[in-house]
Each structure stands twice: as C-alpha cells, then as structure tokens.
Amino acid sequence: MPRPHASPSEPAAVTGPIDLAAPGLYLSRELAALEFNFRVLAMARDTTVPLLERLRFLSIVANNLDEFFEVRVAMLKHHHAYGSAAPGPDGLSPPELLSRIRSRVLELVAEQYQIWQQELRPQLDAERIHILTRKQWSPRQRRWLQGYFEHEVLPVLSPLGLDPAHPFPRILNKTLNIAVVLKGRDAFGHEGHMALVRAPRSLPRIIRVPAEVCGEGDHFVFLAELLHAFVDLMFPGFKVVGSYQFRVTRNSELMVEEAEVENLARALSEELLGRGYARPVRLEIASDCPQSITSMLTRNFQLEEADVYRCDGPVNIIRAGLICDWLDRPELKYPRFTPQLPAGLETSRDxxxxxxxxxxxxxxxxxxxxxxxxxxxxxxxxxxxxxxxxxxxxxxxxxxxxxxxxxxxxxxxxxxxxxxxxxRFDEEANIRLATRLQEAGVQVVYGVVGYKTHAxxxxxxxxxxxxxxxxxxxxxxxxxxxxxxxxxxxxxxxxxxxxxxxxxxxxxxxxxxGPRIALKHLLHSPFTLYTGVMERIERETALARAGRPARIVAKLNALNEAHVIEALYRASQAGVEIDLIVRGACTLRPGLPGISERIRVRSIVGRFLEHSRVYWFGNDGAPEIYCASADWMERNLMRRIEIAFPIRDPELAARVYEETLASSLADNTQAWLLDTEGRYHRATPGRHAPYSAQQALLDKLCP
CATH class of the missing domain: 3.30.870.10 (Endonuclease Chain A)
Structure with missing residues (x-):
C-alpha cells in the first residue's frame, strides 16, 4: 500500500533526516498561478492606481483566467480522463487539485465582480464615464440603441430555436451567447420553448453611445445589454419569459505530434481550425440564470455543475479593458513617459x-x-x-x-x-509571418522537433x-x-x-x-542551462558549508522545477542566503523550519509586467550574473531551446544587479511576500520611506 501524501497545507515536521522531495514541501503549480491573479486583482482595488488602469487590471485578470482554464485546467481534465495524470511534486491528485482550483476561482470571481459592481462602476460614474445597464437608459438613449440594434446588430444575428430539427448548435470558444426562454407558437404551429442567440465576432462587444444622445460624459453599453433589451424583436410572435447570457471556455492546447507530421505549419493550420470547438472546460453564466437552463447547458456541453461559474455582471467582462484604450483621459491613466536611448548609443552614429x-x-x-x-x-x-x-x-x-x-x-x-x-495563442500570426518571410526569400526554420524555441x-x-x-x-x-x-x-x-x-x-x-555543441559562455537549454544552474547553486552550498559568504538572488517569472527547489532547500540548510523575486507561480515554500528558513520569496506587481529573468550567484566575492529567456521551470530547463547569457562588463553587471535585483528587494509598496502556506501579503513601508522599484527606474532612466 503506497504511503499517503503529506497534505500541502501542513509543513513537514523536522525530526531526523528530512526528505526534501516530500510533497508537503511543495506548493501546487496551478494554485500558485491562481494566487498571482489575486495580486493583479488587488491593483484593480488599489485607489492609488489611476482609475482607468484599475479597469485594465480587472480585464487582465479575466484574460488570465481564460488562459488558465484553456490550458492548465483543460490539460488536467484531459490527463485525468485518459488516466495519464500523475500527482505533481505537491502530491495532490487531479480530482483534489481540481476541487481546490474551483474553490479558489470562486473566491476570485466573486471578488472580481464585487470590485466591478461596487467600486469601479460607481467611481467611473463619478468621472463621467458611464457603463449603462438597460435599466439606466433614458427614453432618448433607448430609442437610439434600438435603432442601432435594428440596423447594425439584428441583420447579422441568426437566432436559433431548439427543437428536434434544430439541435443544440456548436458554440465557439469564448464567444457571447444568450439563452432565451420562450412561450407561444411559431408560424408552423410549433411550440416554442428555448432558443439561442450567438453573437458573431464581427459585432463590437461594447457600443459607444454618441454624445448628442447622452449629453455630458462618455457612455458605453455592453452588447449583451442590447441583446437582452431587444430580444423580443428577434422572436416576433413569442413572449420572452427570460434571457440569460453565457460563455463557454474550451481546451485550447494544440495536440500535434511533431514527429508524425511532414509539414508542421500545415499540421498546425489544420489543428487551429478545430481549436474553437474543442472540448469545453468552463461555463460562465449570468448569476440569475435558473437552474433548469444551467442544467440544459451543462448537459449539452458535457460539463458538470463544478464547471459552472456564475457572474454578477457581463460574462465577457474582459471587454471592459477596451474602454481604457478608447478614452483620452490622461488624468485617469499612468503618466506618459518617453523611453530613452542608453548612454553611448546615439541615434545619428553608426x-x-x-x-x-x-x-x-x-x-x-x-x-x-x-x-x-x-x-x-x-x-x-x-x-x-x-x-x-x-x-x-x-x-x-x-x-x-x-x-x-x-x-x-x-x-x-x-x-x-x-x-x-x-x-501559444500566436500560432496563426506566426504561420502568416513565416509565409511572408519565405515569399521574400528568407530561410525560415521552425526550430527543433519536440522543443519550443524560446530563446x-x-x-x-x-x-x-x-x-x-x-x-x-x-x-x-x-x-x-x-x-x-x-x-x-x-x-x-x-x-x-x-x-x-x-x-x-x-x-x-x-x-x-547539428550535434551537441560546447559553448564558452552561454548556458543553453536543454543541454547546459539546467546543469549550469544546479552547479552554481551547489557551489554556493559548498561555500556556505566551508564558512564562506554565500548568496543567491534570482528574478524569475515562475519557479516550479522540483530538483532546483530541492537544491535551494539544501543550500538554505547549509547557510546560503537566498532571495527569490518570482512574479507569478512559485511552488517553493519559504520559511520552513530547518529547510527554507534562509529563503525569502517576493513578487512585484505594478504598472509594468515584470518579465526579465536574472540569476546572480555570489561566488565567494567574484559574482556571476546571467540574464535569460528561461524561468526555473521544468519545461524551460528541459524541453525548450533557451539561452542564458552572462553580463561580462563589470559596470553593466553592477547596473543589472541594482536595477533588477537590489531595486526589487527594496520595494515596499508593490512587493508581495510569500508565506509558508502559499499566501501572499503586501509589503508596507513601515518606518521606511515608500519605495517603488518601477517608479524609481522611471525617475532614473526616463527623467
């Protein structure tokens, strides 16, 4: 009988030799990724952030959730369905992990719509930016919107009544749809019960109402509000009992066996044709939708109740971000800045x-x-x-x-x-790009079978x-x-x-x-990057054991490679001081007694997306610093073409350290500190002066 996995919520007890591969020492990759979205959502709530930027952060969370379900949840479900899923380093079985994901997503969605309804919309109203529901329309606005609906929307729609001759249609991934409950008979004497309205992607999801109709301020209406308000015009002769918006998210991971295809571009093009109709993984639906309608939709999408997420607002709230781009309200956005050329690189010179x-x-x-x-x-x-x-x-x-x-x-x-x-999600654009380059006489290479070229x-x-x-x-x-x-x-x-x-x-x-190559300075995945990182961690560990100063500082987008984490745990036990600046998912648990007491993890979430990867190793007073395309993730270190390059000029190396590492470690306004349980707490200045790493760099480099 296999021994039970230690619960990820319980730190391992430190008695005798410690198994550094024990599941209790690792956080879930998927749950860690979700935690990042709570940090982004905090930016939507932060009143020190300009109002339209807060709206943009809300939209970013919605976009991140879409991708999370399209890829991470979809693959979990896929592997579980085919019996190929195995617990990760955290020891969580797929059913338990999916249950925890749902619980945390429910919290995230509830907070997301609470911010939308109770904070952002009222504050936007106060700034004369009105996102109108149909209950708020004036008679004049309603007349204009009805005219817009009749001339611009209705001719494009194809409402579909559901009956044996009209089975449930294919619903495209992430599109807006309306489920309509009807009462009455059609021209052929058939009783109407249910109908679906699919909003084609050619229709704008947000309509800007002209100033002459609304007066002062900017006024917007979601397309879903239009469809609800004038749904009776789509079904003349019927009484509309109710209408409910919904949106389905599908598996978007492409399944192309590269070794079995002769032309990767052609195979991907064919696979892309079916991506929009792949297996559903999530149903978003209006919070007031009756259970009978929800059950009908879940049956048709072959989903379970656990796959349903009710939304107290637009199911496609991601579209709210468009308003930020449309409005020229500089006082409600981050101050503009002009990126500078570095010193010594003059425009006019060779x-x-x-x-x-x-x-x-x-x-x-x-x-x-x-x-x-x-x-x-x-x-x-x-x-x-x-x-x-x-x-x-x-x-x-x-x-x-x-x-x-x-x-x-x-x-x-x-x-x-x-x-x-x-x-991922750039496949079509890259195929078009490749075609254009080939037609111009450029030699185009698609990389290496089985390895994404991420360098x-x-x-x-x-x-x-x-x-x-x-x-x-x-x-x-x-x-x-x-x-x-x-x-x-x-x-x-x-x-x-x-x-x-x-x-x-x-x-x-x-x-x-070509064959495996020997490089002098670059670390090259999948060949020398993993071993190069491990050797440098182990070197710091040996220095600490010898009583020498030892330190590691790394800035990453994500950290989940179990062997690297084990090596960091061993380094911490030996006395190495370790600071990790991990923007997104981190599965290492800092602060565990006797294991990771010397490891500190922080995440910077601010105006800019922290994307640079920088590795710094103390090396007994002769520090090494690398910049890289790779995070410390299994896929980057083992299954991709990646490059880490040293900064050999001492002055530039010092600058990279100060601007990417030291500055991030000093941040006490936009930094989040990871605790042992996997939750993040926002750093506060306390007795120190407030310091934002990103603002400090703007002040320094963009005066």
Whole structure:
C-alpha cells in the first residue's frame, strides 16, 4: 500500500533526516498561478492606481483566467480522463487539485465582480464615464440603441430555436451567447420553448453611445445589454419569459505530434481550425440564470455543475479593458513617459561602431526598443553585412522587424529566421509571418522537433576589412515592440567575439540539426542551462558549508522545477542566503523550519509586467550574473531551446544587479511576500520611506 501524501497545507515536521522531495514541501503549480491573479486583482482595488488602469487590471485578470482554464485546467481534465495524470511534486491528485482550483476561482470571481459592481462602476460614474445597464437608459438613449440594434446588430444575428430539427448548435470558444426562454407558437404551429442567440465576432462587444444622445460624459453599453433589451424583436410572435447570457471556455492546447507530421505549419493550420470547438472546460453564466437552463447547458456541453461559474455582471467582462484604450483621459491613466536611448548609443552614429567600442545594455520599457530596430535597419542595407540570423517567438502583427528582415533579404543578405510556430495563442500570426518571410526569400526554420524555441537572440555577420565580425543582440524578452512598452526586460548588444561564436554555434545547431555543441559562455537549454544552474547553486552550498559568504538572488517569472527547489532547500540548510523575486507561480515554500528558513520569496506587481529573468550567484566575492529567456521551470530547463547569457562588463553587471535585483528587494509598496502556506501579503513601508522599484527606474532612466 503506497504511503499517503503529506497534505500541502501542513509543513513537514523536522525530526531526523528530512526528505526534501516530500510533497508537503511543495506548493501546487496551478494554485500558485491562481494566487498571482489575486495580486493583479488587488491593483484593480488599489485607489492609488489611476482609475482607468484599475479597469485594465480587472480585464487582465479575466484574460488570465481564460488562459488558465484553456490550458492548465483543460490539460488536467484531459490527463485525468485518459488516466495519464500523475500527482505533481505537491502530491495532490487531479480530482483534489481540481476541487481546490474551483474553490479558489470562486473566491476570485466573486471578488472580481464585487470590485466591478461596487467600486469601479460607481467611481467611473463619478468621472463621467458611464457603463449603462438597460435599466439606466433614458427614453432618448433607448430609442437610439434600438435603432442601432435594428440596423447594425439584428441583420447579422441568426437566432436559433431548439427543437428536434434544430439541435443544440456548436458554440465557439469564448464567444457571447444568450439563452432565451420562450412561450407561444411559431408560424408552423410549433411550440416554442428555448432558443439561442450567438453573437458573431464581427459585432463590437461594447457600443459607444454618441454624445448628442447622452449629453455630458462618455457612455458605453455592453452588447449583451442590447441583446437582452431587444430580444423580443428577434422572436416576433413569442413572449420572452427570460434571457440569460453565457460563455463557454474550451481546451485550447494544440495536440500535434511533431514527429508524425511532414509539414508542421500545415499540421498546425489544420489543428487551429478545430481549436474553437474543442472540448469545453468552463461555463460562465449570468448569476440569475435558473437552474433548469444551467442544467440544459451543462448537459449539452458535457460539463458538470463544478464547471459552472456564475457572474454578477457581463460574462465577457474582459471587454471592459477596451474602454481604457478608447478614452483620452490622461488624468485617469499612468503618466506618459518617453523611453530613452542608453548612454553611448546615439541615434545619428553608426550602430556597429558604437557596439564595437563597448557592450550596450537595454532595460525595457525604460529604455527604447527602437535601439534594436535601428540596429536591424542599418544591417538590412549595410553593404558590409553578409548575414542576419534571428529567432522570433512572439513578434506581433505590426512589427517593423519583419519589414526589415524582408528588406535585408531583398538587399542580398543571407537571412535566416527561426520562428516558433507553437507559441501559444500566436500560432496563426506566426504561420502568416513565416509565409511572408519565405515569399521574400528568407530561410525560415521552425526550430527543433519536440522543443519550443524560446530563446531571444539575433546575430549579424559583417565584413570589416579582412575579417568577419559578429554583432549579437540577446534578450530576456520577445522581439515585440508593443510588449517592450509594458514588459520589463533586459537586452544586451555586444560584439564580444566569444559570445558571437557561441551564438553562431547555436544557430547552426537550430538550422542544421547539428550535434551537441560546447559553448564558452552561454548556458543553453536543454543541454547546459539546467546543469549550469544546479552547479552554481551547489557551489554556493559548498561555500556556505566551508564558512564562506554565500548568496543567491534570482528574478524569475515562475519557479516550479522540483530538483532546483530541492537544491535551494539544501543550500538554505547549509547557510546560503537566498532571495527569490518570482512574479507569478512559485511552488517553493519559504520559511520552513530547518529547510527554507534562509529563503525569502517576493513578487512585484505594478504598472509594468515584470518579465526579465536574472540569476546572480555570489561566488565567494567574484559574482556571476546571467540574464535569460528561461524561468526555473521544468519545461524551460528541459524541453525548450533557451539561452542564458552572462553580463561580462563589470559596470553593466553592477547596473543589472541594482536595477533588477537590489531595486526589487527594496520595494515596499508593490512587493508581495510569500508565506509558508502559499499566501501572499503586501509589503508596507513601515518606518521606511515608500519605495517603488518601477517608479524609481522611471525617475532614473526616463527623467
């Protein structure tokens, strides 16, 4: 009989030798991911945050929940249904984990709609931004909205009565729908009972009502309110007994066996066609929907009552974020800032000359992504540039980088682009991007079978006199110009010949399917990154045991790799001081007596999404610092192509430490501290002056 798993809510007792793999020492990855959304939701409640930004944070939580169900919950259900699910390091069985997820999501959803109804909407009203329900419409507004409905909405709708000739239709993932209860007979004498109204994606989900109809202020109406208000116009001759909005979330994880397909792009394109109708995993429905209607919907979607989440407001509350983009109300948004170019990288000068003189560090969004664009722009037409190699994971639809890569190919450069077609939810955009580049003569590579290419790197080969010189750009973030304005990331431009040689070997391996390679400076997943991290943790552990100063500081998006956590526990036991700045899910439990007493975990949630990954190891007074595309997660360390690059210039290394690590550790306004039980508590200044890491960097780098 297997021994029972220790409860994740109970710290392991410290008596005798400690099993550092014991389930009680690990938090659930899924529950840890949910906790991040509570921290984001706190920003929607924080009255020190500008009002429209609070609305945006509310929308971000809704978007995060969508992805959580589409991927994490969907895969849990899938593996459980097929008997392939095994407990993770936390020891929770899939049924128990799903039960805990539901309990925590119910709390999150309740708080989300409470903030919406009782805090944000009244405060928006006070600022003359009105999101109107049908009960609030004036007669004049109602007349205008009815005209809008009859001319712009009704012609696009196809209401469907449910009967044996009209079975329950296919409902597209995350679309707005209305369940309608009817009474009466149609033209053929058939009794009406139920009907569905599907809102096509061509219809705007929020309507802005003209000022001449409303007067002072800005007025908006959710499409669902319109459908409810004029539902009788869709079913003439019937009495509408009730109408209830709902939304279904489906499994969005693509199941493509790469080893069994001849053309990955074609296989993904075919798989994408069915994504919108994959197996349902969640039903969101109006809070006042009768149980009989809810039961009918769950039966048709083959869901259980535990998959139903009732919403006290719009089921597609994610759309509220659009209002932030539409309104020009700077007093209700974060102050604007202008990202700067780093010192030593002047716009008018030759980029290659400047980088050849000294490495250039970029800290986004405080410093401009235009520096990367300008480098590629010069390379695309420079007659001395022979080749350009670049990875693209998420690039965005309107990125200028693609235009420049096309331009480079047209100027006779040898251009190779490694595009990750399986970047989740960007698959279609990346397929279009790959097609465009191929048509322009760019050599497009889809990476390596079984391994997502998540590394962010660019290599430019340039002839200078009698030699070839390599210029590299390495980054913790994607080549995505829009994200670079709201994500914190570190980029490095360098002409270091040894870094260039390492990068050349990595690109050769990606495009040529070459053998395992030896690199001088870069840590390379899935080959040396995991072992490199483990060796450095163990080195600090050995230093502590020898009575030497030992410290580790790491900034990550997520931490869940069990062996790395075990190594950190051993380091803590040996006396290593460890500070972890983990924005999202962290499954390590800090502060356990005799196990993790020297480990502190904090999360920074603020205006910008903390995205840079930085690893710092004390190394007995000769510290090493790496920036990376990889978190300390099993998938990043074992199943992806990732790069961690050292900052070799001592001055730049000190700057990275101060701006990404020391600054985050000093934050006492936007930092959240993780306790032993897996809950976060917001840091407070106490007797110290308030300090926000992000604001401090804005003040320093964007004066």
């Amino acid at each position: 980029k290659f000359e400047q980088i050849a003189q000294r490495d250039v560090l970029l800290h986004h969004p405080y410093q401009s992504f235009a520096a990367v664009v300008d480098l590629l722009r010069q390379a695309s037409t420079d007659p001395n540039v022979l080749a350009i190699k670049q990875t693209l994971y998420r690039a965005g639809e309107d990125t200028p980088l693609v235009d420049l890569l096309v331009e480079a190919a047209r100027h006779g450069k040898d251009v190779t682009v490694v595009i990750e077609l399986r970047a 962010k790197m660019m290599l430019i080969v340039r002839r200078e006199g009698d030699t070839l010189r390599r210029y590299a750009h390495l980054s913790t973030g994607n080549y995505h110009q829009i994200n670079s304005r709201s994500y914190t990331d570190i980029g490095l431009m360098t002409a270091d010949p040894e870094i260039g040689e390492d990068l050349h070997k990595v690109f050769q391996q990606l495009s040529g399917l």
